[in-house]
Amino acid sequence: MSKINFLRPDKDNLNTFLYLGSFLFLISVLDVFLNSFFSLNLTGFLPGFLSFLFPLILGFVGLYFIRIEFSGIKQLDLLNKHINTNNFNAVLSLLIIFVIIKSLPPILSWFVIDASFAGDTKDVCTGSGACWTYIKVWMRRFMYGMYPNAEQWRINLSFIALVLMGSVGYFATDRFKKYLTLYYVVIYPLIAFLFIFFFISGGPVFFDFSYGIIAAILSIILGFFIPAKYKFYYFLIVPLALYITLKYFIFFEEYIELGKLDGLNWVETGAWGGLSLTFIISFFCLIFCFPIGMAFALGRRSNFPLIRYISVGFIEFWRGVPLITVLFMSAVMFPMFLPEDFFIDKLVRAIIAISLFEAAYVAEVIRGGLQALPRGQYEAAKSLGMGYWKMHIFVILPQALKLVIPGIANTFLALVKDTPLIFVVGLLEIVGMLNLAKTNPKWLGFAMEGYVFAAIIFWIICYAMSKYSYNLEQKYKTDR
Amino acid sequence: MNFKLKDIVPQLITVTAVVLVFGFFTYNAQINMENRGIDFGYGFLSQESSFDVQFSLIEYDGSHSYFRAYLVGLLNTILVSVIGIIIATILGVIVGVARLSPNYLINKFAAFYVEFFRNIPLLLQIFFWYFAALRALPLPQDAEAIFGVFFLTIKGLYVPAFIWQNFSVFFYSIVAAIIAIIVIRIHAKRVQENQGKQIPVFLISIGLIFILPLLSFLIGGVGISFEVPVLKQLATTSFIYEGGVSLPPELIALTLSLSLYTATFIAECVRAGIQGVGKGQKEAAASIGLTPNQVLKLVIMPQALRIIIPPTTNQYLNLTKNSSLAAAIAYPDLVLVFAGTALMQTGKAIEIVSITMFTYLTLSISISLLMNWYNKKIAIQEK
Numbered sequence: 010m011s012k013i014n015f016l017r018p019d020k021d022n023l024n025t026f027l028y029l030g031s032f033l034f035l036i037s038v039l040d041v042f043l044n045s046f047f048s049l050n051l052t053g054f055l056p057g058f059l060s061f062l063f064p065l066i067l068g069f070v071g072l073y074f075i076r077i078e079f080s081g082i083k084q085l086d087l088l089n090k091h092i093n094t095n096n097f098n099a100v101l102s103l104l105i106i107f108v109i110i111k112s113l114p115p116i117l118s119w120f121v122i123d124a125s126f127a128g129d130t131k132d133v134c135t136g137s138g139a140c141w142t143y144i145k146v147w148m149r150r151f152m153y154g155m156y157p158n159a160e161q162w163r164i165n166l167s168f169i170a171l172v173l174m175g176s177v178g179y180f181a182t183d184r185f186k187k188y189l190t191l192y193y194v195v196i197y198p199l200i201a202f203l204f205i206f207f208f209i210s211g212g213p214v215f216f217d218f219s220y221g222i223i224a225a226i227l228s229i230i231l232g233f234f235i236p237a238k239y240k241f242y243y244f245l246i247v248p249l250a251l252y253i254t255l256k257y258f259i260f261f262e263e264y265i266e267l268g269k270l271d272g273l274n275w276v277e278t279g280a281w282g283g284l285s286l287t288f289i290i291s292f293f294c295l296i297f298c299f300p301i302g303m304a305f306a307l308g309r310r311s312n313f314p315l316i317r318y319i320s321v322g323f324i325e326f327w328r329g330v331p332l333i334t335v336l337f338m339s340a341v342m343f344p345m346f347l348p349e350d351f352f353i354d355k356l357v358r359a360i361i362a363i364s365l366f367e368a369a370y371v372a373e374v375i376r377g378g379l380q381a382l383p384r385g386q387y388e389a390a391k392s393l394g395m396g397y398w399k400m401h402i403f404v405i406l407p408q409a410l411k412l413v414i415p416g417i418a419n420t421f422l423a424l425v426k427d428t429p430l431i432f433v434v435g436l437l438e439i440v441g442m443l444n445l446a447k448t449n450p451k452w453l454g455f456a457m458e459g460y461v462f463a464a465i466i467f468w469i470i471c472y473a474m475s476k477y478s479y480n481l482e483q484k485y486k487t488d489r
Numbered sequence: 490m491n492f493k494l495k496d497i498v499p500q501l502i503t504v505t506a507v508v509l510v511f512g513f514f515t516y517n518a519q520i521n522m523e524n525r526g527i528d529f530g531y532g533f534l535s536q537e538s539s540f541d542v543q544f545s546l547i548e549y550d551g552s553h554s555y556f557r558a559y560l561v562g563l564l565n566t567i568l569v570s571v572i573g574i575i576i577a578t579i580l581g582v583i584v585g586v587a588r589l590s591p592n593y594l595i596n597k598f599a600a601f602y603v604e605f606f607r608n609i610p611l612l613l614q615i616f617f618w619y620f621a622a623l624r625a626l627p628l629p630q631d632a633e634a635i636f637g638v639f640f641l642t643i644k645g646l647y648v649p650a651f652i653w654q655n656f657s658v659f660f661y662s663i664v665a666a667i668i669a670i671i672v673i674r675i676h677a678k679r680v681q682e683n684q685g686k687q688i689p690v691f692l693i694s695i696g697l698i699f700i701l702p703l704l705s706f707l708i709g710g711v712g713i714s715f716e717v718p719v720l721k722q723l724a725t726t727s728f729i730y731e732g733g734v735s736l737p738p739e740l741i742a743l744t745l746s747l748s749l750y751t752a753t754f755i756a757e758c759v760r761a762g763i764q765g766v767g768k769g770q771k772e773a774a775a776s777i778g779l780t781p782n783q784v785l786k787l788v789i790m791p792q793a794l795r796i797i798i799p800p801t802t803n804q805y806l807n808l809t810k811n812s813s814l815a816a817a818i819a820y821p822d823l824v825l826v827f828a829g830t831a832l833m834q835t836g837k838a839i840e841i842v843s844i845t846m847f848t849y850l851t852l853s854i855s856i857s858l859l860m861n862w863y864n865k866k867i868a869i870q871e872k
Contacts, residue, residue: 091593098592105594315500329853330846331810341838345521346514426610457621464609471608
């Protein structure tokens, strides 16, 4: 390389260039900083165009001066390696630094400095910043929709209970670990459904909690005396039998007033809404779409041609249409397909529609995992004399599902992000509530605050989910 | 015999169940329609629609048929999808490459963009742009011109319209240029295979695509003039721009949010594709004496594209399907015009929803068939 060493640092004058370069770079940053935070223009004496480009030119020259292959100074080498590798990169780095400095003051002032937090009327929002009072006043609506204020403890209590019961897996000892799958796949959804159906909606009671709890406690106590061999059958039959006996043959009316649910008011699903509805819908769709998707994934790889064709048709149909038309279908077309006196709640219809829709995506993801497994796994399982179901449950699916954790997580993320679409069937979760609040004549003009608020909430949920799936992926990663 | 029975029974049960469910639905639908006095049929498509659509690419008003309304909706959907796909691809490729940049700031900036826009529901983004961001734009009378000809106002973006003379000559010149480029490419490939000579196809193509249309201006009598939008007062406080092309705010909000959202996914596809090409490939290519440009063009890109294209096509499909969210902000796309207004007027739920779904289904399946064909074409032939 016979380049002329023009204005480049070398061994002798390294320090000079270093001081000069850092000085120019700092001056350029300082210029932009003062300009944006204190609206001082250091370079105001220059003509407009030059004044605008001045920091960029200064910074560029400064970075050019301090660019050196290896200097021995740790910070300088890191700086050169990361943001100052060549001229083009230097300009881009400078631009990004300037954009960040420029955009900080308006964002900060909108979010915090000029924003109003106090009070509970629109009048306090006079500043140029955000009006968080609006969010504060409407908080209950954004969280619970039109659910009556006095009854909202029911939603809170249900969610807390469900979270507690969901975290059982963390505390299970090794002895109970093998039942965890059964618990999460069958028992937990059932309990969740009961909670949401009876507790949140206060619906028509055909299951009496008071008797149920007594039956459960009694059967657990009795269960200690049952030999391990029969325990499974015992827990399959006895609790239910006890419940029926208690309810229909023995009446302890005076003892069980406490657990009665008759006192709960019926809240129809049209009044549900806000973030809690987002959670309810995501939760149920998540629970339902997984087994359906798994069934269709297996169906698509089945040896029976007719089952295969039906699965392919199902998957391709749902994947080919947008969710909004599916919800349209569930809203206007589906009632036509049912007997006249047969009525399905619109929330249930929406949940069925979204579950079927997402199930098709889950099916494709799981199919990818099934295809990725080497043939040897199937052959080895068959050579051990396993049948179709045994082979899939104990050998194939555990490995395949491990492979597709990221894909499944992406599908679930898409599901959570799709929940706002239920405005089509007339249900208002958080985004829907925002749109409703925005049109309230007392609170006009705060659309921005509302959307930013919802965006932050959704972002936190989705980001946490994606990080969790990443951790899960790392945890179950096996070398193959 | 026993063996065969084992094969047939599960299939028979499944098919019977499916047939029963569909039979149940059809039976109920018939009864319901009889009770409500609705007759099934697609005859309504030729009836007069008698509703208006705000934004339409083809001539349309209330006197046209429902089928015409369907076409208006379909074209609007395609318009949004095509614009969105173009912007999302450009942005996605830039961000995807930026995420691999050794520059820490650029890398983090791109990562921030991806993580930010990907984790917020698309519908929320559409609402944000439409109800919050674009509402902060100035009124038509206060709008300042961008480059003197564009006007970005609360009522939409006004851009100058082209007025062509002899447009067909210009069009044919472009078609001729494209055909010439294809012929030259084929010829160049043959020459290289036979004689090992390389013809600078890229430069010739660039030249052709510029020179032929330019010639059409100079010789072919093609003329072009601009129609700049002009502010016009309707009433004391009501202003509007006349002339030029106006893009409604719904279209802007929709394309903006669709492309910003989809670009994050395309960026991830691009990143995965480039990372998926082994380092050894680059080194091997360099060691046989290819120039850096040739390495990129002949070794890295073909392999990276093989990984990038299938998921990216999926994202294009997603964008097309997501464009149906237009209904939420009243952009007249297929769902709003046809499954919304037309359905309300005719009450033919089954027909209209099925047509709408079938349209999207055709769109997706044709694109995925195309993708499968392309995949097969570029797949590595080794097994």
